[in-house]
Amino acid sequence: MVDKSYDLAVIGAGPGGYVAAIRASQLGLKAAVIEKDKAGGVCGNWGCIPSKALINQAGMFNEVSHLEKMGLKVDASGFDYSKVHAVSRKAATKSGKGVEYLLKKNKIDLISGTAELTSGKEVKVSGGKDGDITVEAKHVLIATGSRSREIPGFEFDEEQVLSSTGILSLKELPKSLVILGAGAIGMEFAYVMGCFGVDVTIVEMMDRLLPLEDAEVSKVMEGEFKKLGIKFHTGVKAGDLKKTKSGISISMETRDGKKESLKAEKILVAVGRAPNSENLGLDNLGIRTEKGFIKVNDYYQTDISGVYAIGDVISSPLLAHVASKEGEIAVEHMAGHAGSEARIDPDEIPGAVYTEPGVGSFGPTEEQAKERGLNYASYSFPYSGIGKANAIEKGSGVVKIIYDKDSHEILGGHVVGYSATELVHEILLAKKSELLPEDVATMIHAHPTISEGIMEAARGVEGWAIHI
Known part of the structure; x- marks a missing residue:
């Protein structure tokens, strides 16, 4: 019925x-x-x-x-x-x-x-x-x-072994925290806990923080997280997890076989969904x-x-x-809606990491462009060349455009710095609208604004960045 x-x-x-x-x-x-x-x-x-x-x-x-x-x-x-x-x-x-x-x-x-x-x-x-x-x-x-996603040996109990839901439920800060995984979720909670004075250590199996982002972006983030006092171990595999009355301990093994151990009050497992x-x-x-x-x-x-x-x-x-x-x-x-589009182009999906500095990106990284065999080049403009960024003490960061060497068609955009999650959409809109870097380069941007960094990066592609 x-x-x-x-x-x-x-x-x-x-x-x-x-x-x-x-x-x-x-x-x-x-x-x-x-x-x-x-x-x-x-x-x-x-x-x-x-x-x-x-x-x-x-x-x-x-x-x-x-x-x-x-x-x-x-x-x-x-x-x-x-x-x-x-x-x-x-x-x-x-x-x-x-x-x-x-x-x-x-x-x-x-x-x-x-x-x-x-x-x-x-x-x-x-x-x-x-x-x-x-x-x-x-x-x-x-x-x-x-x-x-749970992994064997690190099952959630939401007391000592936390999921993202578990850490959002905390009403008291732990004194120390190990975070397993340096993707967007792990990095955002590392930032939150680090800002509030928690002793944070990130453990990542890949060679760098934010391993799916462009390597230049990761380098900036690693420097900024060090300033926050956040420790991290990259290129290591987490081994056994042991629980005690006072907290947890995990073993780690580097790729050359060296073993270490870490202790903390709690562990956040952020290795995907x-x-x-x-x-x-x-x-x-x-x-x-x-x-x-x-x-x-x-x-x-x-x-x-x-x-x-x-x-x-x-x-x-x-x-x-x-x-x-x-x-x-x-x-x-x-609904048979006229002009309905098909599956999303993965190169037009913006990604975002909401830390400070933040990350906004789309399209291939340099590593991915190489793997795809693309005829590409890239240009990076530093936040230190943006007047507004320096005025508000947010001069750490980079605007990076990846483009076709011959046509200058925009292939990808990668921004790390203040307001990166907002800024990246200007580059993405240009790509989706089939504009070229020269179109962005010659568009007047208000001064002083952070978005001038997008304009300067586009000018850099064309060989005439001003403030560098």
């Missing part, structure tokens, strides 16, 4: 699912979103939003030293991290309520409960406010997201997965007609904004 019928049933109310539902409503489809927890998903509740609230407060706390340079005396004896935590939870709550408002505004039903596909057009929902019900839909969109594709009824329907990720075509369709999947549950970059865009593409295809 069918209890409710729709044109589209979305499983998951994260940034992929709720955006897809709203876009579907705009295109005239009657849509519902099924969510077993809270609207906003991991991003809104235990990821993007609350973590950025922590990062903002950590940055303010770290600026105390600048106030002292002015002769001010700051008494931090009353500092209470639980109040920092409360602000992050307030941000998460506001985000979730905002999603609920948007769904209601667009006449989208939010159905609580756990979803399981019983056919390509029916979803069984259990454990929700309305009891067990069956939802029928012409189209189903799976947007169930991901969770922190795993897709939430279990218990959805995929096997019964014959929907293929690979390493847990659902297989889809260029319009995010699965093997079953009418069933789509987007976001962290498929093998695309695990980023909230990617999930949102994939949701838009999927529902536009469902």
Whole structure:
């Protein structure tokens, strides 16, 4: 027996699912979103939003030293991290309520409960406010997201061995923390904890921090993290984890066989994320997965007609904004929207690390350009040549453009420095609009602004940077 019928049933109310539902409503489809927890998903509740609230407060706390340079005396004896935590939870709550408002505004039903596909057009929902019900839909969109990936021997207990959710739940700061993994998540929490005075050590198996970013970016970040007092070991493999009453200890082994050990009060394991594709009824329907990720075509369709999947549950970059865009593409295809585009070009996906300095990037790094055999060149303009950056004491950083040697077509952009996560979009817009560096170089930029660094880098590609 069918209890409710729709044109589209979305499983998951994260940034992929709720955006897809709203876009579907705009295109005239009657849509519902099924969510077993809270609207906003991991991003809104235990990821993007609350973590950025922590990062903002950590940055303010770290600026105390600048106030002292002015002769001010700051008494931090009353500092209470639980109040920092409360602000992050307030941000998460506001985000979730905002999603609920948007769904209601667009006449989208939010159905609580756990979803399981019983056919390509029916979803069984259990454990929700309305009891067990069956939802029928012409189209189903799976947007169930991901969770922190566990590795053997480092299983989460959220007391001593933390996931990203566990560290966001802390109301007291640990005295010391080991972070396993130097990707975006590990680096952001290292920054937060380091700013608040926690003794932080990062352990990374690859040869440098942020190993997926351009090497020049990593070099800048390593220098800045050293200034924060954050220690790091790169090119090492974490071995055994032991728990004691006072904390944890882990063994490490370098590539030349040298062994060391580390002790800390807690450890954060930040080595990637795993897709939430279990218990959805995929096997019964014959929907293929690979390493847990659902297989889809260029319009995010699965093997079953009418069933789509987007976001962290498929093998695309695990980023909230990617999930949102994939949701838009999927529902536009469902609706037969004229001019609907296909799968996202991976070279046009911006990545961001929200530390200080921050990182914004897209397209191939220099290493990747070499591996692809591209006929490329690059130009880097230092933040030290940007007047505004020097005026506000943010002179550490680089704007880097990777381009085709002959045509000067923009291939990639990599920015590390103040406001990098915002600035990188100017280079990306130029690439997407098929503009050349000379178009950016000759566009007037207000002075003094950080964005002048983008202009100067573009001028550098053309051989006439001014402030260097």
